[in-house]
Amino acid sequence: MDKRTIGVEVSIAIAEAVAQADVDLIAAYPITPQTHIVEHLSELVAEGRLDAEFVPVESEHSAMSVCCGSSAVGARTFTSTSSQGLALMAEIFFIAPSMRLPIVMALANRSLSAPLSIWNDHSDVMMVRDAGWIHIFTENGQDSYDNIFCSFRIAEDPAVMLPVAVNVDGFILTHMIEPIKYVSDKLVKKYLPEFQMKDALHPDSPLSMGCFAMPEIYTETQKAREEAVLGSYDVVVRAWKEWGELTGRNYSPVETYRTNDADICYVTMGSLSENAMMAVDALRNKGEKVGLIKIRLWRPFPFNDFFSAVNGKAGLIVIDRAMSFGGPGGPLALELRSALYGKQSAPQIVNFIAGFAGRDVTRDDFMSIMIEAKTRFAKDDTSGYVFYGVRE
Amino acid sequence: MNTIPIYAPLLLDKKEYLTSGHRACQGCAEALAVRLVMKALGRDTIVAMATGCMEIISSSLPTTAWQVPWIHVAFENAPAVITGCESGMKAMMRKKKIREKKINFVSMGGDGATADIGMGQLSGAMERGHNCIYICYDNEAYMNTGIQRSSSTPYGATTTTTPAGHDTIGQMTNKKNMPKIAVAHEIPYVATACPSYPFDLIRKLKKASEINGPAYIHIMSVCPTGWRIDPDEAIKYGRLIVESCVFPLYEVENGEYYINYIPEKIPVKEYLKGQGRFRHLKESDIGRIQERVDKEYSSLLKIAKTGDSSECK
Ligand SMILES: Cc1ncc(C[n+]2csc(CCOP(=O)(O)OP(=O)(O)O)c2C)c(N)n1
Numbered sequence: 001m002d003k004r005t006i007g008v009e010v011s012i013a014i015a016e017a018v019a020q021a022d023v024d025l026i027a028a029y030p031i032t033p034q035t036h037i038v039e040h041l042s043e044l045v046a047e048g049r050l051d052a053e054f055v056p057v058e059s060e061h062s063a064m065s066v067c068c069g070s071s072a073v074g075a076r077t078f079t080s081t082s083s084q085g086l087a088l089m090a091e092i093f094f095i096a097p098s099m100r101l102p103i104v105m106a107l108a109n110r111s112l113s114a115p116l117s118i119w120n121d122h123s124d125v126m127m128v129r130d131a132g133w134i135h136i137f138t139e140n141g142q143d144s145y146d147n148i149f150c151s152f153r154i155a156e157d158p159a160v161m162l163p164v165a166v167n168v169d170g171f172i173l174t175h176m177i178e179p180i181k182y183v184s185d186k187l188v189k190k191y192l193p194e195f196q197m198k199d200a201l202h203p204d205s206p207l208s209m210g211c212f213a214m215p216e217i218y219t220e221t222q223k224a225r226e227e228a229v230l231g232s233y234d235v236v237v238r239a240w241k242e243w244g245e246l247t248g249r250n251y252s253p254v255e256t257y258r259t260n261d262a263d264i265c266y267v268t269m270g271s272l273s274e275n276a277m278m279a280v281d282a283l284r285n286k287g288e289k290v291g292l293i294k295i296r297l298w299r300p301f302p303f304n305d306f307f308s309a310v311n312g313k314a315g316l317i318v319i320d321r322a323m324s325f326g327g328p329g330g331p332l333a334l335e336l337r338s339a340l341y342g343k344q345s346a347p348q349i350v351n352f353i354a355g356f357a358g359r360d361v362t363r364d365d366f367m368s369i370m371i372e373a374k375t376r377f378a379k380d381d382t383s384g385y386v387f388y389g390v391r392e
Numbered sequence: 393m394n395t396i397p398i399y400a401p402l403l404l405d406k407k408e409y410l411t412s413g414h415r416a417c418q419g420c421a422e423a424l425a426v427r428l429v430m431k432a433l434g435r436d437t438i439v440a441m442a443t444g445c446m447e448i449i450s451s452s453l454p455t456t457a458w459q460v461p462w463i464h465v466a467f468e469n470a471p472a473v474i475t476g477c478e479s480g481m482k483a484m485m486r487k488k489k490i491r492e493k494k495i496n497f498v499s500m501g502g503d504g505a506t507a508d509i510g511m512g513q514l515s516g517a518m519e520r521g522h523n524c525i526y527i528c529y530d531n532e533a534y535m536n537t538g539i540q541r542s543s544s545t546p547y548g549a550t551t552t553t554t555p556a557g558h559d560t561i562g563q564m565t566n567k568k569n570m571p572k573i574a575v576a577h578e579i580p581y582v583a584t585a586c587p588s589y590p591f592d593l594i595r596k597l598k599k600a601s602e603i604n605g606p607a608y609i610h611i612m613s614v615c616p617t618g619w620r621i622d623p624d625e626a627i628k629y630g631r632l633i634v635e636s637c638v639f640p641l642y643e644v645e646n647g648e649y650y651i652n653y654i655p656e657k658i659p660v661k662e663y664l665k666g667q668g669r670f671r672h673l674k675e676s677d678i679g680r681i682q683e684r685v686d687k688e689y690s691s692l693l694k695i696a697k698t699g700d701s702s703e704c705k
């Protein structure tokens with residue numbers, strides 16, 4: 001293993017990973033905060049360090065369309081977007097998994113308009129939650145870099161053949177300079193074999209893709225889609241396990257921090273987890289039995305890992321960085337509540353909507369959230385949600 | 393040279409790449425156009441198709457009428473999808489991941505897919521210079537969703553969203569000139585064709601496949617259903633639209649216009665009459681249409697040289 005550790009902007013590290021993965025095609029359309037990823041890839045191609053087609057398209061809708069064509073002929077394919085770009089490509093974003101195209105995308109999470117905001121939250125990814133992509137959330141630069149390799153490995157597994165989105169918090173991660181341990185090309189070759197697509201478009205073995213379906217067959221196609229997403233779970237876990245064996249860096253669908261004897265746990269996704277860990281440490285120093293549960297794999301949702309993580313806990317404080325307007329709260333809390341519904345001695349859940357559009361959720365915020373959550377638990381007032389830190 | 397058309401059928405590929413059994417309406421000239429296009433291009437072709445009549449009729453799961461690799465993703469993005477296929481394969485061939493082979497990369501769509509919703513993506517694909525052919529099957533409306541107007545619907549035609557009524561004559565604007573828009577991209581090859589002139593159409597497709605860089609072919613594809621004519625009249629109306637100079641056959645090579653066929657120029661009325669979509673037109677409306685056709689055709693003649701016309705007889 002190459003032990004090179006370099007201080008580098010996370011976007012650049014992501015682009016370097018894409019290049020090391022030897023992609024064949026990159027479709028690129030700029031949008032903040034993912035721009036540096038495709039810009040750096042264009043430099044790598046221009047300098048001859050990466051032999052790939054760089055297609056500078058005229059919109060994100062075209063970016064995903066180009067990716068579909070490229071992936072359908074069996075080329076290793078990458079793109080990256082954010083927010084409005086994702087909204088524009090949404091139509092094709094839903095089509096890619098239904099055609100079982102193993103595209104990898106870095107999704108630099110950003111809030112949606114209006115008002116226009118370029119900063120981070122999870123509104124964009126939640127909009128396409130139900131498309132059938134595999135969704136991984138990263139917490140820091142290192143795991144953003146690592147998970148590019150894991151994502152190609154997962155996407156292209158013959159048992160999976162689905163697109164994977166690596167969700168990276170915009171700015172908070174994409175624009176940070178962090179110490180990153182690069183892996184060697186040799187390690188990548190070992191981990192990520194050359195992609196050979198079984199059912200690629202080629203004149204020597206014609207096939208039709210993306211057909212029209214009458215009512216008597218559409219339902220069956222959707223059942224197959226669901227089975228593919230659910231079935232990818234084992235491959236995801238295996239891909240992470242092997243990565244851990246090669247690099248010593250381990251990832252799992254649900255990760256825990258100081259939860260063993262905890263009564264109350266925060267539940268977070270993405271970069272919030274690091275601040276939450278600091279809050280857990282501070283509270284533990286005061287003798288409070290608290291911990292943190294991080295959801296890394298969002299789709300397929302790791303129900304069993306989640307159940308074991310929350311086993312025996314009294315309460316969960318779920319922090320959402322997105323909102324289902326006019327609905328029951330944030331999408332994460334909504335899903336966790338529904339997962340636990342009817343389970344014996346399930347923990348209570350309070351839901352906080354926090355960190356919209358780049359607003360910091362600091363260690364101290366986590367600590368005040370704990371105080372407020374505790375009063376709610378005590379009053380048995382756990383329905384609904386709290387819009388945290390709103391100035392009124 | 394005049395005898396060539398007699399031999400031309402003998403030289404044609406006997407194989408069908410869009411096979412029978414598809415679900416097009418009887419007498420659909422758009423399906424005929426696709427079939428002829430595929431005969432011209434042959435087996436080493438990958439097709440990306442836009443949503444529309446031709447996709448729906450040819451790909452109903454679990455069947456397919458396609459004998460070549462074929463992909464449909466959405467309504468507006470066939471040109472982007474095919475550029476993905478072309479570029480992805482180019483990279484894989486260069487990197488020796490797959491064998492070198494000459495493949496025709498072709499995207500196709502109706503006039504709605506081309507002139508309206510997908511025009512930005514078509515423009516992007518042409519501007520980036522991919523080695524791909526784009527084919528517009530122009531039946532002058534959105535037929536797949538039930539005969540709504542497109543920007544390629546001609547002035548005076550009644551459609552379900554521009555119905556002729558007491559206060560309107562139907563479509564109130566003139567047909568968008570898509571071939572001209574393609575020419576403005578300074579691509580190496582643009583042509584118009586019509587399946588009523590099959591050998592001209594085939595020659596143009598073969599030429600497009602030999603050209604390096606983007607090619608755009610605009611094919612007038614009569615739709616008996618939408619034009620309100622009998623199913624056995626599609627070929628006849630394809631001839632009338634060319635003979636009346638409403639839809640001239642020409643090609644544009646590196647910006648140079650060549651007209652392929654100079655017809656006797658029958659009155660536009662001969663073409664309009666009998667079509668249900670123009671049934672309501674008054675003499676004065678027809679006069680206005682004739683005027684515009686005269687103007688457009690004479691300006692085409694002014695800039696065009698006489699090109700290869702051997703196969704338009
Ligand atoms: C984004 C989107 N909007 C609308 C539609 C509905 N739609 C499907 S085909 C079609 C019209 C196709 O017309 P055209 O391209 O002229 O082809 P034709 O069916 O006439 O051959 C429309 C509006 C769609 N599939 N996708």
Ligand code: SF4
Pocket residue numbers: 415416417418419420421422423445446449531535536614615616617618
């Ligand atoms: S509606 Fe028109 S274009 Fe569509 S299949 Fe029928 S005849 Fe052909």
